[in-house]
Amino acid sequence: MNSSITNLPNNLGRLELELKSLQRRKSIYTVFGIAITALIVVTGIDLANESNATPFSQGFTKIFDFPKDMLVMAWDLGFTRWWARVIEFTPDLLLTVNMALLSTFLGFVTAAILACFASQNICRNKAVVVITRRSLDLFRSFPEIVIALIFLYLIGGKSLLPAVFAIWIHTTGALGKLFSEAIENIDIKPLEGLESTGCSWISKVRFGVLPQVLPLYFSYAILRLEINVRASTILGFFGAGGIGQALSTMIQWRDGGRVVAIFFLLVTTIIALDYLSDWVRSKLIGARS
Amino acid sequence: MTQSASISLHEIQHATEKKAIRHKLWFTATTLVILGYLSFSWIAFDISSLKEKWRPDRAAMFILDTYANKDHVTMQWDTLDDVTVAFEGGRRQVYTEEPEWFQTASDGGRVVSFKNGGLITFYSDEITLDWPGETEVYSFKRNAEGKPYVVGYENRIDELPEWIRQTKNKVEIRPSLFERLQVGTRRVEAHRYKVGWAYFWFDFDSPLRDVSIFKAVGLMFSSERVVPDMSNATLVRTEFLDNSLWNHGTVLFAMVETVFMALLGTMIAAGVGLPLAFMAARNIRPVWIARFLLRRTFDTLRGIDTLIWSLIFLRAFGPGLFTGIFAIAFTDIGTLGKLMSEAIENADEKQREGIQSTGASTIQQHRFGILPQILPVFISQSLYYLESNTRSAVIIGAMGAGGIGLQFLGALQTGSDFENVAYMALLVLITVIAIDSLSSRLRRALIGYERPAQ
Structure with missing residues (x-):
């Protein structure tokens, strides 16, 4: 007691020193962060100004030229004829959405299977876990476009399948990681209960794991579906088909009415899906907790 | 007391059975919907046509090209002195020194030897192919009209092994993915594949062509200049960045x-x-x-x-x-x-x-x-x-x-x-x-x- 009182000023001094060193470290970090940010911005803008055909100041004033041109063309058509173009491209839109749906479904299935092997709590073999995880990382890292373009080249002629395949692979990687995280966070007690009955590994997964993770799985999958609709539109732009391809053609033809019709379809679909997925997810997560 | 317990037990059993039936129905319905969707997609995405659209030749070329490279040995008929050995057949990538797998035989033939022991010999008016595992030595010549043919098989093309393909103006020989011989009306070309990315660090024209990357890094710190008008560090850097094959x-x-x-x-x-x-x-x-x-x-x-x-x-x-x-x-x-x-x-x-x-x-x-x-x-x-x-x-x-x-x-x-x-x-x-x-x-x-x- 006595000694602690005599040590007090000493301790306070040490505390103050430590506080100061912390503050110093913080300001060093701040300066460092600002320096790096500034470096990136300056280099980047320099690079961009060099690489762009149109300098920034000139381009900025022209941002709305293209949308304006297209909108004026669409306006000149009148509503009924413009609406007919919207109807005209609805099948293409459905095709794109279906591409996303199929690849999300396939990705869901493969991810759900692979996730079991990527989770330490249900797969005891460490090597299998590590290998599965690394391959999921690999699937996720490939930009879809690389796979899609290569397969598009290997399949002579037009086909939707390269895009489906590319999105499938990416979805497997993305969902597989989330699914395995979900599995690793489950309550272990039902599993132990099942284990005590001596049931097989598959029934353990079926009755011990799936009921716990399925709502979360669906919630992730629906978010993924939204992302995949965007992706399949973009891949269509590179010749995979669907509304993306229609958009690319119509832009080349400078058919403003049709371009605006396609933009309209895309934006409404994406916003609708956005709200839908928000709503379904809140229901699913709500039902769970 | 006991009766009520037995009734509730009965009820529980009943409820459980009902639940099981409902569960089964749900499961069947979901499976049917999924199967229906998949078969619909099969038609919508035209998956059955994939087999016709799939280009195995492109796929094989693609895969081979990604991990292998080839040297071309080219001869115009009747000009045996003019046989060139070039990397990927590039006009600017002709080897000035002939590689060790390309020799002149005692009878004047130019011999390309392959890793598996196969030999292709160029003569001014004949090409021979001596392949391990084959009972005969195949020979290719041109007829009076200048069209190439397989000697001894003039009238029985059907009996040729399947890796030798005879068309009107060309005989295409491909014993495996790694060797290829094309006999045409004007010239003959042999391709010799090897695994790896060739000239990845420095291209064919570079003074550092045959220097390995480790050696090149070492060179950067040595004062003895490879090329007199620039330092080694600059040389290595520019030669690497300006690599014309890999850009x-x-x-x-x-x-x-x-x-x-x-x-x-x-x-x-x-x-x-x-x-x-x-x-x-x-x-x-x-x-x-x-x-x-x-x-x-x-x-x-x-x-x-x-x-x-x-x-x-x-x-x-x-x-x-x-x-x-x-x-x-x-x-x-x-x-x-x-x-x-x-x-x-x-x-x-x-x-x-x-x-x-x-x-x-x-x-x-x-x-x-x-x-x-x-x-x-x-x-x-x-x-x-x-x-x-x-x-x-x-x-x-x-x-x-x-x-x-x-x-x-x-x-x-x-x-x-x-x-x-x-x-x-x-x-x-x-x-x-x-x-x-x-x-x-x-x-x-x-x-x-x-x-x-x-």
């Missing part, structure tokens, strides 16, 4: 451009999105109309999507980095703004109230009461978007903005430079993985734990 300079610069596209796009999105998110949060801005308008702005920015934004900016800025930067920034201002405003609304009010009680200004309340709470979410989400934007930047690049995406598309469209396609795909993969691991490390360092991505 390292262009490819690496394009990759840097793509990374910058993602980096600047995400930084702008984060820098603009965060203040906007504060304005769109219910607990910060009680005026509902401003909040409503901002929220709808976020939705619109997000809904228009990177694809459409890039098309719009492509028209305004032309091909280049700005297109990609703005396309990414505009989409993600919407995404980050929405996510952040939700995070701000979920922040604990008590800390802000505590700071308010000290008499701090509104800005100070936000800075010290709310920002520290949402900073981890903000950092982890921004880094997560940086990762996914690197992939987006590749795509926007291919649409015309430039960077590695455009280079990749260009290499693929040549239909022959598959090793370059593979090289760029690998480069993109490595970069994405590097950014992934860098950002997850940064995340851990800054906020102490890894947040699952969305």
Whole structure:
């Protein structure tokens, strides 16, 4: 007691020193962060100004030229004829959405299977876990476009399948990681209960794991579906088909009415899906907790 | 008492059975729906036509080209002195010194020997093929009309082994993927494949052609100059970047451009999105109309999507980095703004109230009461978007903005430079993985734990 009182000023001094060193470290970090940010911005803008055909100041004033041109063309058509173009491209839109749906479904299935092997709590073999995880990382890292373009080249002629395949692979990687995280966070007690009955590994997964993770799985999958609709539109732009391809053609033809019709379809679909997925997810997560 | 228990037991049994039946029905219905959807997709995506569309020759060439390279031995008929050995058949890539697998036999024939012991011998009017495992030596000549044929098989083409194909103007011999002989009306060409990426570091014309990369790095520090008019370090650097076969300079610069596209796009999105998110949060801005308008702005920015934004900016800025930067920034201002405003609304009010009680200004309340709470979410989400934007930047690049995406598309469209396609795909993969691991490390360092991505 006595000694602690005599040590007090000493301790306070040490505390103050430590506080100061912390503050110093913080300001060093701040300066460092600002320096790096500034470096990136300056280099980047320099690079961009060099690489762009149109300098920034000139381009900025022209941002709305293209949308304006297209909108004026669409306006000149009148509503009924413009609406007919919207109807005209609805099948293409459905095709794109279906591409996303199929690849999300396939990705869901493969991810759900692979996730079991990527989770330490249900797969005891460490090597299998590590290998599965690394391959999921690999699937996720490939930009879809690389796979899609290569397969598009290997399949002579037009086909939707390269895009489906590319999105499938990416979805497997993305969902597989989330699914395995979900599995690793489950309550272990039902599993132990099942284990005590001596049931097989598959029934353990079926009755011990799936009921716990399925709502979360669906919630992730629906978010993924939204992302995949965007992706399949973009891949269509590179010749995979669907509304993306229609958009690319119509832009080349400078058919403003049709371009605006396609933009309209895309934006409404994406916003609708956005709200839908928000709503379904809140229901699913709500039902769970 | 006992009776009521037995009744309830009975009821439980009944209920369980009913539940099981309902379960089974659900299961059957779901399976049927899924099967129906799959068979519908089979037709809608025309999967049965895949077999006809699939080009195995392209696939084989593609795969072979990605990991192997070849030397061409070319002869015009009747000019045995003029046989050339060139890398990939390039006119500028002729070996001045003949390689050890290309020898002159005692009878004047020029012999190409293959790794499996096979021999192809060029004579001025005859080509012979001596292959291990074959009972006879095949010989190829030209007839009076100048058309090539297989000696001894003139009238029985059907009896040729399947790896020798005789057409009207050409005999094509392919014992395996790694050897090939084409006998035409004017010239004869033998291809000898070897595994690996040849001249990856320094190209064919380079003075450093036969120097390994380790040796080259060593050379950089030695004062003895390989080429008198420049230092070794400059030489190694320029020779590497100007490699005409692999275009390292262009490819690496394009990759840097793509990374910058993602980096600047995400930084702008984060820098603009965060203040906007504060304005769109219910607990910060009680005026509902401003909040409503901002929220709808976020939705619109997000809904228009990177694809459409890039098309719009492509028209305004032309091909280049700005297109990609703005396309990414505009989409993600919407995404980050929405996510952040939700995070701000979920922040604990008590800390802000505590700071308010000290008499701090509104800005100070936000800075010290709310920002520290949402900073981890903000950092982890921004880094997560940086990762996914690197992939987006590749795509926007291919649409015309430039960077590695455009280079990749260009290499693929040549239909022959598959090793370059593979090289760029690998480069993109490595970069994405590097950014992934860098950002997850940064995340851990800054906020102490890894947040699952969305």
